[in-house]
Amino acid sequence: MDGKQRRLQRILNRKTGRSLVLAVDHGMALGAMTGIVDIAKTIRDLDATGKVDCWLMTKGIYTYAFDPAGDPGVILRASGGATIAGPDLTREGQTADAEEALTLGVDAMATTAFIGSEYEHETLIGMAEMATECRQWDLPLLGVIGLGKINEDKKKDPQFIALGARVGAEHGADIIKTYYTESDFDKVVAGCPVPVMIAGGPKCETDLDTLDMIYGALQGGARGIVMGRNVWQSPHPTALLSAVFGLIHENMNVKEAAELLEQKIDAS
Numbered sequence: 603m604d605g606k607q608r609r610l611q612r613i614l615n616r617k618t619g620r621s622l623v624l625a626v627d628h629g630m631a632l633g634a635m636t637g638i639v640d641i642a643k644t645i646r647d648l649d650a651t652g653k654v655d656c657w658l659m660t661k662g663i664y665t666y667a668f669d670p671a672g673d674p675g676v677i678l679r680a681s682g683g684a685t686i687a688g689p690d691l692t693r694e695g696q697t698a699d700a701e702e703a704l705t706l707g708v709d710a711m712a713t714t715a716f717i718g719s720e721y722e723h724e725t726l727i728g729m730a731e732m733a734t735e736c737r738q739w740d741l742p743l744l745g746v747i748g749l750g751k752i753n754e755d756k757k758k759d760p761q762f763i764a765l766g767a768r769v770g771a772e773h774g775a776d777i778i779k780t781y782y783t784e785s786d787f788d789k790v791v792a793g794c795p796v797p798v799m800i801a802g803g804p805k806c807e808t809d810l811d812t813l814d815m816i817y818g819a820l821q822g823g824a825r826g827i828v829m830g831r832n833v834w835q836s837p838h839p840t841a842l843l844s845a846v847f848g849l850i851h852e853n854m855n856v857k858e859a860a861e862l863l864e865q866k867i868d869a870s
């Protein structure tokens with residue numbers, strides 16, 4: 603066991619090898635959006651369910667709004683510097699370093715590379731450099747594979763997403779977070795030597811669609827989710843969280859998870 607393995611166990615559940623990571627890092631680019639306006643409350647309420655393995659957040663939120671009920675893992679979002687008000691959301695740079703991450707006491711760092719975008723080169727070099735820094739301190743690195751507006755239509759293209767996942771791993775990421783392609787997601791996973799987890803993207807129409815997406819990804823070999831809006835913008839976030847946990851850690855199918863969701867909604 604080394605430091606990185608130990609920290610990875612704060613992210614990936616030791617028994618299942620999977621993880622339910624809730625992302626609340628959206629405010630750095632999108633501002634106070636529905637579901638995370640009072641972000642301290644969102645974190646408190648969702649963490650109190652005991653279903654969250656780990657959180658993904660920026661240093662600002664970690665410092666001033668993170669007071670979890672339990673002892674979940676934390677991945678520090680360490681790239682940013684671009685907002686929806688600016689010219690290009692893909693122009694991200696490093697916003698925190700490994701020493702800062704260790705001082706804060708988080709378990710891993712995360713950075714985004716925008717494959718196929720104008721800033722592909724800069725963001726990939728950023729990922730490689732952060733991986734070098736993380737290795738010096740045995741900190742795991744979550745490599746987020748983004749696309750940027752120009753390639754939005756490639757989100758469900760397995761070849762393109764497989765390229766991104768592989769490239770992220772080759773640049774030193776220990777876990778990849780990317781989009782669920784629906785078809786051939788197993789090929790995305792097969793070509794990536796490190797665990798692949800899925801992001802949710804904008805809110806699905808229904809909670810059942812969210813469960814379907816997560817189940818499909820797990821069947822394709824995903825090791826879990828790093829998801830935000832589909833959970834905390836749901837009309838029933840805590841109930842949904844139990845159902846998602848059932849899919850990820852209790853091998854439930856969509857029908858069983860949907861029944862659990864209904865039970866939890868009825869009981870609330």
Ligand code: 5RP
Binds near residue numbers: 831
């Ligand atoms: C926002 C992110 C998010 O972490 C990521 O997209 C996951 O959240 P969602 O499920 O809402 O897409 O990178 O900057």
